Amino acid sequence: MDYLFHLDNNPTFESVVWVTVIALILVALTSFQLKVRGQKRTKQLPLPPGPTPWPIVGNLPEMWSNKPTFKWIHDFMKELNTNISCIRLGNVHVIPVTSPEIALEVLKDNDSIFASRPLTMGTEYSSRGFLSIAVVPWGEQWKKMKKVVASHVLNSSRLRSLLVRRTEEADNLVRFIYNQCKDSPIGLDVDVRLATRQYCGNVMRKMMFNRRYFGEGRENGGPGFEEEEHVESLFVVLQRLYSFALSDYVPWMRVFDLEGHEKIISDAMRTASKYHDAIIDERVQQRRQGKNKDDAHDHDVDLLDVLISAKDENGRPSLSVDEIKSQCMDLMLATVDNPSNVVEWAIAEMINQPEILKKATEEIDRVVGKERLVQESDIPQLNYIKACLREMFRLHPVAPFNLPHVSNRDTTIAGYFIPKGSHVLISRVGLGQNPNVWKDPLKFIPERHISAADPHHQVEITEPELRFLTFSRGRRSCMGMALGSEMSVMLLARLLQGFDWSVPSHEEKIDLAESKYDLLMAKPLYAHAKPRLPDEIYTRLK
Incomplete structure (x- = not known):
């Protein structure tokens, strides 16, 4: 549920454009470089190792010419063995x-020194x-x-009160896939990416706005x-957050929008907001007219009601309408990608590894059986399922x-000088696929997350020691x-x-290739699904 450091696309301009950009940067930043050269750093520790920066522009030319930037970063770190x-960058x-x-x-x-975020488009x-x-x-x-969200939105009691809505969407997920393959005796190929992403979207729409659909569905x-x-x-929007955009490191170039970055993200935000904002405006207006109950404990209350109802110590609304809209978007963005990707x-x-698939389904059958659907209350007993997910967070992070x-100040990390204002990036790939931490780091091995000494010790999804993120x-x-x-x-x-999963009939194995520009699967996953439970389990889902 974390926001993601997603990636850039291939450059779309001829080399002459880049030469022009460099020239403009050289003119604009000459005075800064002279100032930097005049600073004495003889008593400071060295900066961490890295590519030799160009005068004034630093490594912006390499960032521009080596796309996607994250692969370039990891490659030179391996070369430097650091x-x-x-x-x-600028x-x-x-x-x-x-x-x-x-x-x-x-x-x-x-933690307190690195508690801020950069300003980007x-x-x-x-x-x-x-x-x-x-x-x-x-x-x-x-x-x-943070105070409002921690106190009113994401506390344990609030999440418990919304359990029924999450369960409705888990039921709807099963119903959606079953309705696609029920009429074929051998099952049917299903778009897994569509199903997983829409499940996440449905859960948050239901929790936030008490609706599954914005339209008819x-x-x-x-x-x-x-x-x-x-x-x-x-x-x-997620793909454009912190996307190594040129204008984020040379702010005066934002007006030119050379990479089309601003247009893309502003259009996407406008699209998402048109669905959110109308609901929020209507709900706020109803509250002002006294048409809704001002009761955060009412069973019909959703997260939007909670945000509107939040009061400060003087009894006034804690949040403005714009803050409510911003936080609703924040929660949506933070929810849709991580679960669906893993x-x-x-x-x-x-x-591709049927023995793992069999072991996971056998655990569910043993814990839950086939006469009812798995519930959140079963999660503590699903150790192998959680081990599979930990392995996915390790091996296939979303970003x-x-x-x-x-x-927020000059400091020292790992014996190196870190200047105030530095952007520290914790690498999900570097942690999860670090050969000094993990044996066979590129292999899918869920068992590595289960204690050999105590196989029944409860597996947790989170990783406090940061061996992966x-x-x-x-x-x-x-x-x-x-x-x-x-x-x-x-x-x-x-x-x-709910389903037996296998390779589509026209394929021998699932293609596990990553996208060239990010860490998602290169192609959306289509897999063959066949119902595996008694028909009445599916038919009673509404």
Whole structure:
């Protein structure tokens, strides 16, 4: 449920454009470079190792010419044989980290120093000018929003009160897939990516706005045009957050929008917001007219009601309408990608390793049986399912880096000097696939997460020692990690309990290739699904 450091696309301009850009930067930043050269650093520790920066522009030319940037970063770190590096992008020191020890030094030992976020075009748009939580720099606004969300929105009692809505969407997921394959005696190929992403979208729409559909939806339980457009726009926004955009490191170039970055993210935000804002405006107006109960404990209350009802110590509304809209978007963005990505990958990996698929379904049959559907109350006993998900978070993270942490003062990490204002990136790929931490790091082995000494010890999705990243840690960790963990387990468990999964008839194996530009599967997963429970289990789902 964490926000993601997603990636850039191939450059779309001829080399002459880049030469022109370099020339403009050289003219604009000459005075800065002269100042930097005049500073004395003889007594300072060295910066972490990294590519030699160009005068003034730093490593922006390499960033531009080596797309996607995250692969370039990881490749040169391997060449330098280092777990911490320094890349200068314009005036900004970007510090990637690939070892658990250094990651803990950043997020545990020096948590207060690295508690802020950078200002980027993507985060500005996604948070309506930095009004929510996840991407907002350290300060009073972040403290205010965290207090409201922690107290009223994502506490354990609130999540328990919304259990029935999450269960409805887990039921609808099973119904949607069953209705696609029920009429074929041998089953049918199903778009797993569509099913997993829409499940996540449905859960948050139901919890936030008490509705599954913005439009009419489909009779079979699937999304309509409105729901598909909504979720697609959320993923576009996520792909543009912290995307190594040139204008984020050379702000005066934002006006030119050379990469089309601003247009893409602003269009996507406009699309998502048109569905949210109308509901929020109507609900606020109803509340002002006294048409809704001002009772946060009413069984019909959703998260939007909770945000509207929140009061400060003087009894006044805690949040403005814009803050409510921003926080609703924040929660949506934080929910749709992580569970859907790990479960899509898990189904793909399991189909290619039938013995793991069999072991997981046998656990569900043993714990739950075939006479009822798995519930959230079963999660503590589904150790192998949780081990499979931990392995997916390790092996197939949704993004290469977590959200950047900005240093609020000069400090030292791993014996290196980290200047104030540096962007520290904890590498999800570097941690989860670190050969010094994991044996056979590129293999899918769920058993590595189950204690040999105590096989019945309860497996947890989160990883406090940062050997891989699920929802980060520290004061800027994801506040919805409990919800994200439950959604991930329920999504995978319902898919495995409800259906036998196999390779589509025209393929020999599932293609596990990653996308060239990010860490998603290169092609959406289509898999053959066949119902495996008694018919009455499916037919009583409404």
